[in-house]
Amino acid sequence: MALRVPHSHPFHNFMQPPIPTKKPIRLCRVSTQRQSSEPIESRKLVLEVKEKLGRDYKGLPVGRYGRDDEEMILWFLKDRRFDVEAAANKLAKAIKWRQEFGVSNLSEDSVKHIATTGKAYVHDSLDVNDRPVLIVVASKHFPSEKDRTENQKLCVYMIEKALSKLPDGKQEILGIFDLRGFRKENADFEFIKFLFEVLYCYYPRRLGHVLYVDAPFIFMPLWQLVKPLLKSYASLVRFCSAETVRKEYFIETTVPDAFRGY
Incomplete structure (x- = not known):
């Protein structure tokens, strides 16, 4: 993601013939050698x-x-x-x-029971940057009702599924946390900690951006606890609206149903 700084070139008076020089040729040759x-x-x-x-x-x-x-x-x-x-x-x-x-043993069948909650899924279409999209619906996550291990398996399976949809030449996925309807019963510090630890340690640099959509006030204390643990990933987080998701990250035919304006 480093900025590319262009080489500067001297300007010549258009009324005068350019002075022959070997410098551009030499620079080009050095650049080619470096690239090769x-x-x-x-x-x-x-x-x-x-x-x-x-x-x-x-x-x-x-x-x-x-x-x-x-x-x-x-x-x-x-x-x-x-x-x-x-x-x-x-x-x-x-x-x-x-x-x-047991990542290699994870399959659609192995997480089918918890996946039916609809708390996490991989969108059928890519975003405008050709990234697979992993969507988490926070209001459907109730940590007290499900085994923590099952939630973790679903999380890893969905990351693997998203990565399997990467087009040639692409390396990152987009994560969307739909926080509409989020309540204190949905708060799960341990799960968020697990998620970002997995992404940082075992899937490094695979997450391009994370969108926190329509985060309510009650979510902010949890964010303040989690943010220091995210390290460099904290800079990838963007708080935005459902309208922003719809207009900036998808085209009309690829917007996830949950973010369509009706």
């Missing part, structure tokens, strides 16, 4: 992480989402700013978590 070397350097670092995981974490599985999954390794390298040691350690924890949590 980046994939080579990234590949080298991926192999370093792969070797480290194979050496230090032999017990971890291999294959998709395993210690030799090069696409996953590259993603964690980017998250850790290409620090091999940090990327390997964070990825090892993520792979262990996937094993212990």
Whole structure:
């Protein structure tokens, strides 16, 4: 998300012929070399992480989402700013978590019972930025009525489902928390803490933005408790209205039914 700063170029008097110079050619050649070397350097670092995981974490599985999954390794390298040691350690924890949590065993059938509450779902259409959309309906969440583990399984399953809808070349999803009708009975500090811990530790940089829609006054004390725990993710949160969701994040034919103006 870093800003790209354009190169400045000298202006020549249009009445005078330009003075020949090799500088632009030399700069172009250097830029091309830098661009062509980046994939080579990234590949080298991926192999370093792969070797480290194979050496230090032999017990971890291999294959998709395993210690030799090069696409996953590259993603964690980017998250850790290409620090091999940090990327390997964070990825090892993520792979262990996937094993212990049983992510590969999650399916539509395994979460069907709690999914019928309608508290969370993946929207059929992408947003205007071609991001899959995960919607949470806070007014349908009653932590005292459901087992915490079941809520966590539904959460992870929905994240996995959203990520499976990523178009080629896209890397992030949009999260929408529909807070209309939110009451104190819906407040669940532990679940929100779990959600952002999962996103930060195990799905880093997969969340593009989080929209808190029509948050009532009663929600704000909970937000003040949660905000310090979100770390960098706090900057991704936007408080907005249902109208904003409808007009800025979707086109007329793709607006979720819950946000349509009737």
